[in-house]
Amino acid sequence: MRILQTMAGAEFGGAEVFFTRLAIALQKTNIEQRVIIRENAARARILREGGIDPVQLPFGGALDFKTGFGIKREIKKFQPDIVLSWMNRATKKTPAGKGKFVKVARLGGYYDLKYYRDCDHLVGNTQDIVDYLVKEGWPQDRAHYLPNFVVSEQAEPVSRMDLSTPEDAPLLLSLGRLHENKAFDTLLRAVARVPGVYLWLAGEGPLRRELELLAEELSIRPRVRFLGWREDTAALFAASDVYICPSRHEPLGNVVLEGWAQGRPVIAADSLGPGTLITHGQDGVLCPVDDAKAMGDAIKWVFSDQEFAHKLATNGWNTFQREFTEKVVVDKYLEFFEKITHPKD
Template sequence: MTRLLQMMAGARHGGAEAFFERLAPALARAGLAQHLLIRADAERAARLRAAGLEVTELGFGGALDLFTRRRAATIAKTFRPDIALAWMNRAARFLPKGDIVRVGRLGGYYDLKYYRACDHLAGNTPDLCAWIAKQGWPADRVHYLPNFAADPGPSPEPLPRQSFDTPPEAKLIVALGRLHPNKGFDVLLRAVARVEGAVLWLAGEGPLRAELTAQAETLGIASRVRFLGWRDDGPRLLASADLFVCPSRHEPLGNVVIEAWAAARPVIAAASQGPSQLIRDGIDGLLVPVDDDDAMAAGLARLLADPALAATLASAGRAAYDAHFTEAAVVARYIEFFERVKR
């Protein structure tokens, strides 16, 4: 079985970081021997060690960070991996040399100069893989490896609405993500302002927290918007929702769409890169134009007013999840890829 060295130089929160924390234990359950090198983060390290994984925390600093480079090389010599998998541009810079197959895992349209030391690149959407090849990377060394969302099980307990001062009869919209311009939450707030009576739970943190809070006040919907901060109970949040919305301007994949499908929630999304590839409009979700708050408002109102349509979309979304984005399906693809490319 493959021996895998994984290198994650990400932030404390983020879609790639969350998937890394799902994938590493899943690969361990499938029998892969792993050693994880992560940017220093005591909480992440504790979670991964609790899953039985070997973890080393490193700095992953700038060009003068010789310690990380030397330590990664020493661990590689001791652990003797078949494959080293780098997450994020900075991790790719520290890939160890030697008789190791070096793989860069991309979840966005990054500058490929950071991945020159790699033998293979893996993208998490077909469009991203096509883009990598168009940049001149050999097509036979570009591989599609999708993400999976954890199965929440048959019936996660919804969060009590009174926990967030939400009337039990209110139509509840849930959105998740970093409070960043790319995520389009300003568009969502303008849309919610046009949907009378709907309440929005927005889970996430980021640089736009104060600006979005002020926008809700200006739009007169502060009483209908709850800023929840970062949460680690996504399945319960989704179970609480009447519908889930992804308003992103830029979204290479859309982990949150897959998570909402896993929870069998109806989804409406702006037609950015990832969601427009995942969602079949009108079949397993609704797509609206990017940056169009009028269209978003119309879509929200349509789903909230038509429970039968919402249920149909939710059921088809769950079927798409079962077919393509379960842990078993995605882990099998990773293992097949590792076995195929290792020396």
């Protein structure tokens, strides 16, 4: 079977990270694969390290004709059975299959379906996204749920000393783009309600300076470390005690899966993705969205009860092993590919 993937991703982002993970994982199977990405030296390097030599195209705006021609050229040369596009722009620039191949788009959010009308199948990475597709008029038998996976490789912990963090301090970790949707402002206000707790915030984005100023205003700047974009997330998890996801809007919650995979208790705002993944009090703690007091109380709860924290971490790890490992998810993708290329009569 031949699979061609197109991804017009941003420099950073959860979908981009998972695309790279999935492409490299599929490369280990018996399918043949070609990958087309927006020009990005760092992503291309990671893919090459995983055995994939990607084709790089501009994926520009309306006047970018090079990308469309380039995708058509690669399709003609490679003769794929399936073309899998990621998000709006790549899907729009990928031609319809018209019986020559099956065109599939993968959605990680509640996107406008005008970009997807010429697709044969759509994949949502949560059941709620699949339900949204059907509600918007997409045929139910051509809407499919395929989850993400995260890696579980452990790493030596980052030195707390190097990040000016006491070895015995209760330490929260949070990851994500410094954007309004991620609600790091609420997290900072929650941390201000819990004396002694330190926070490592790994990510970049347009709100960095605003969040730094808020930390100063709340008098917690000495307990908060803005780490920027990091590739060594496993080492950050290993050094931390609890993972927290404060997002206002989080369609899936990859970071919840990462917390589980790294054996950490997870606290999350009850936004759509984390609220679907977590069973409150069993494999994580949920608190209302945009409620700094409730989030602060959740932080106090987990740090004050070691037996409870251990239970959360253990149950989260078990959920990850059962549903979200690389093998489990890749097997589901392979079954899906087989199903849509060899439909039953």
